[in-house]
Amino acid sequence: MPQAAFPDAADDRAPPTLRERLRIETRQDHEALDALFDGMLEDESDRRYRGFVAMNLLAHRAIEPRLVGALAEAGWQPGDRLEAAERDARALGLEAAEPPPFPLAPLAVPAAFGVAYVLEGSRLGARFMLKALKAREADAPRNRLPTHYLQASGDPSPFRNLLTAMNEAGMTEDDQTLAIEAARRTFRYFRQIAATWPHDGGPRT
Numbered sequence: 001m002p003q004a005a006f007p008d009a010a011d012d013r014a015p016p017t018l019r020e021r022l023r024i025e026t027r028q029d030h031e032a033l034d035a036l037f038d039g040m041l042e043d044e045s046d047r048r049y050r051g052f053v054a055m056n057l058l059a060h061r062a063i064e065p066r067l068v069g070a071l072a073e074a075g076w077q078p079g080d081r082l083e084a085a086e087r088d089a090r091a092l093g094l095e096a097a098e099p100p101p102f103p104l105a106p107l108a109v110p111a112a113f114g115v116a117y118v119l120e121g122s123r124l125g126a127r128f129m130l131k132a133l134k135a136r137e138a139d140a141p142r143n144r145l146p147t148h149y150l151q152a153s154g155d156p157s158p159f160r161n162l163l164t165a166m167n168e169a170g171m172t173e174d175d176q177t178l179a180i181e182a183a184r185r186t187f188r189y190f191r192q193i194a195a196t197w198p199h200d201g202g203p204r205t
């Protein structure tokens, strides 16, 4: 019997989509970032939460202007998350700061999709964090924290719209590799900020 009559199960499997590849190939980077914020919601001093707000504020400040240029045709828009992070930072009394230079410049379209995947994908985790924070506040109302950023991140539709635009962009294998490398670099950029900011006590690991 020729082998082709009993194709390997693997042959039947559809190749992974770009989103699947991004999720799998950035998993370690995502976990390394999460680990910096372990115990964030149990931390009485709110030190890690301050670091979380500072990290997101500075990352959005550095990245959004680049994506506006690179993904205009793909319909990407920054939304209100930066402004929300600024409101949290003010409420927490965080010092004003400039982000470190974002390493991917200039940003071409395939890489920009990878960067935007990280920025918009963070909405998915934010929903869980907001829920956990609200539960904590119900137990200990005096620990109320400003949550504008988490609330502004609660809508997953910009992430879904981005995935649709990415699928319709007709990316080649090489483009996909560029997107994945850019996504990994973006996760590292977030970690770089988290290791430094805020100067008054972020998660310096």
Ligand code: HEM
Pocket: 019, 022, 023, 030, 033, 034, 037, 117, 118, 119, 120, 121, 122, 123, 124, 125, 126, 128, 186, 187, 190
């Ligand atoms: C710091 C604490 C964080 C926690 C606990 C966390 C947790 C999670 C969880 C539970 C999901 C999956 C949600 C679902 O399947 O519906 C998720 C998805 C995701 N998160 Fe985070 N996250 C954190 C921070 C971040 C940050 C800061 C970024 C970006 C820099 C990020 C990027 C992503 C991305 C891209 C996805 C989507 C993965 C996919 O394709 O499904 N996360 N996160």
